[in-house]
Amino acid sequence: MMCFACVNLSLVPLLNVDPDSEAELDGQPLQLSRRRAIAFGLSAVAGTLLGVPYRANAADQSQNDTITIFRNGKIYTVEQSQPWAEAVVVKGEHIVYVGDNQGATQFSGTTATVIDLEGRMMLPGFIESHSHLSTLGFAAGVWVNHEDPEEIYAAIREYAKSHPDQQLISGFGWMASNFPATGPKKEALDAIVADRPVLLISNDLHNYWANSKFLEMAGITKDTPRDVVPGQSWYEKDDRTGEPTGFISEVPALFSALGKLKREHGIDFLPTESVASAIEDWQLRLASAGITTVFDAGFVLWPDSQHIGYEIFQSIERRGKLRHRVIGSYYHNNPDVDPFPILRKHRQRYQSKLVQASVLKLLADGTELTRTAYYLQPYANQPDWRGEPIFPQATLDRLIREADAEGIDTHIHCTGDAAVRMSLDAIEAAQNTRTGKGSRHTICHAFLTDPADIPRFKKLGVVANTQIQWGVYDPYQLKVRDILGEDRWHRMYSFKSFFKAGATVSLGTDALATGYKVVYKPLEVIQSGMTRQTVGREDGPFLPPATERLSLAELIHGYTINGAYQLRREHELGSIKAGKLADLIVLERNLFEVSTQEVSKVKIQLTMMNGGITHRDGV
The missing domain is CATH 3.10.310.70 (Diaminopimelate Epimerase; Chain A, domain 1)
Structure with a gap:
């Protein structure tokens, strides 16, 4: 499947900004034009007139001790010790109570806001783990x-x-x-x-x-x-x-x-x-999809000036318009560049409340249709070619070892089974010689993984991040079938096997890149994972085998607590538990009570991030 990070855009960057200077757009400080500022002001007024509270900055709004009580809900906590509850209390930025309605009354008072869920479902905010x-x-x-x-x-x-x-x-x-x-x-x-x-x-x-x-x-x-x-x-x-x-x-x-x-x-x-404006315009769409945290797998529009992405997001954050937290990476696929000095600089500079640079993104191979993915066996229609890795094994070993020694988490692009294996080998070698802090490693995509390598994810503590919405029967996948052959095509997107082997599986869309229909809504991803069918074509064929269809619970975990674990934020995010940050979403219906084909149609009626409402419609 196509990953935009594989495209070489290393020609003239769109904006040349010294990472030690203040970011500018066309020679001006990175900020909204007067016209766009007025537009956003009008949108705030419109939101108020429509009865939809507009909060300029969810993080700042939640600095006080405002109490919000959610009651009469079907609250799926994603916590094994207490899977379901009917009430949640938020104070400031944090969840302070999870339990029954009666227990929540202790927080009642003249200043508390009470939201009656009337049987609606509540989940932790979705964590988009690869975008x-x-x-x-x-x-x-x-x-x-x-x-x-x-x-x-x-x-x-x-x-x-x-x-x-x-x-x-x-x-x-x-x-x-x-x-x-x-x-x-x-x-x-x-x-x-x-x-x-x-x-x-x-x-x-x-x-x-x-x-x-x-x-x-x-x-x-x-x-x-x-x-x-x-x-x-x-x-x-x-x-x-x-x-x-x-x-x-x-x-x-x-x-x-x-x-x-x-x-x-x-x-x-x-x-x-224009890019900055488009990103800002999409904020409400992402919030209305229930997304509260995004891992960005590379600001690849600016390969030589990746700090521009962080500057844009921190500019949006400073103006109170950022509706999700962004945990970013430094994207690296050039053997002639040492990524560590650049990433250290980014990690030091970009650590604001909602925008942090932290991860090293590496590419082990390319993609299927371009025949740049790296496989253990040759392509079905090209018997003398199985692809090549972007980095030689020795180079990848060194990069993983250095990251591991410094405690820098990695996110490694692997489309083919040979790329997955060489990355697991590099991680295992680093762990066997570990002398430093140790890292949390993620292999992303892993569309084709040899069955012998699946148990290694659990053994080595490697997160498997994937784009399960691509594992469906569509024209793109039919082309992949021709390229790889029927047998390997039937072994693609085998993430039920990953779950059974005890691996941590996180989910992300890679948006806007896609092979067919663009998907950015987690509920569409979840439905695709349950059916292995394209959303909207529920009567059509599915990507075989049916035994690799995932359960709703597995997919919710993949979009919440498992994503939090990938980002080292499982103690703050990913489940509904007292003490964690108040990242919550309210759905109009209980996903466990609707048909599989209806999951993508369920509306997100409220999104809360850091205790502030970033989207509200119908609650």
Whole structure:
């Protein structure tokens, strides 16, 4: 499955900021424009008029000793000693009571706010354990993650009409698997927008669809050489006329075109201010999905200036608009760079209340469809190739050993079973020679893991982080089946086996990157894990075998306490227990009482983070 962190965007960074200086956007301090500030002020007023409390900063609002009593609920605590309760009391930032209604009355008083759950379900806040928040910048334009091409065209038409002054119309999400290998054509876009450049990014982030105006302004003509990187990155040409078709493959060709657009026309693609605005705009969406904590697996829009992501989030935090805590990483895949001095600097500088840098993100291999994933056996349709690791074993061993000695947690990208094995080997070697603090290691994705290696996760204390919503029967997975063969395809996403072996499994979406439909809502992930079917296609086929379907309880644990454990926050987050931070969500129905196919349709009616309400609708 595609992971955006595998894309090499190591060309000119979008914003050059000295990590020792104050962050700026276009030469100005990183802050909202007057127009956007007014817009957010109006949204606060609108929220009040609609009866939805708007809290500028959940963390600051919860500094006092305000008491909130939730009663008459079906509260699933994710605590083995007390799985269910009917009342929870929050004082300031923390949970101070979990039990029955009668016990909660001791906290009643004139200053207490009482919320009657009326039988609704309460869960701990969801912990999104693998995401790429900078990719939200792609959502700043037109959203085209639709299966029906007519929906794509209608969305572009409406967006162009409502943004008449926008120089470049960008969009995200068209499904590469719904088009032939030669990609979509420029003519479909020309019929909608002919006088401005249009550039649409595919859902897997590897392919790009442009109109004729974009090709013209980027200097891509019949005479432009087709290949930028032979066999890897090119401008698709018409076999008959030699004219560019509008399909661009891979980052090098795209960035070559974007460079000319910038140099000759002064047009920036995804300027940092736009990315920051998109991230801020998505705050309520994430809160309304029940997300209270996010692990960011790499600010990969700025490979050489990753601190920009932290600066953006701390800017949003300072202005009281951050609705979840962000625990970030330093993304590393370049053997020529020593990541530790950079990460130490980040860990020292970015440690605010809601934004912390802490983890070393490593890549062991690539992805399936690009045939850069590293497998124990060759690809089914390429018998002389099984992929190669990004780092040699000796280099990965050294990185893990140094991290382990310093107590730096790691998050290792592994798509293929050989990549999983070499990473487990590196972790085991580090533990056998441990002289320092020791680390908490996570292997992410692990889509194909050899059965012999699954018990090693428990033995070595390695967290298995995955994107279970991709383990469904869809056009992307059918292509994976062709690449790997039927036998290995039936062994993919075998996380029931991980649970049975006692491994800690955490869940994350990798959003916005995806193979097919973009998913960012935990409840959709949970339903997919229970069915191995695409949400919305409950009558369709499922990804075999059925024995690897997960239970609701396992999936809730994966999105709560197991994610907290991955982030070393299990003593503060991940379950409903007195003394922990008040990260809570209220659902309109009890998930244990609805059909499997209805889980994704249940609404989150209240989200609380650090004792402050970040989303409220119906409670």
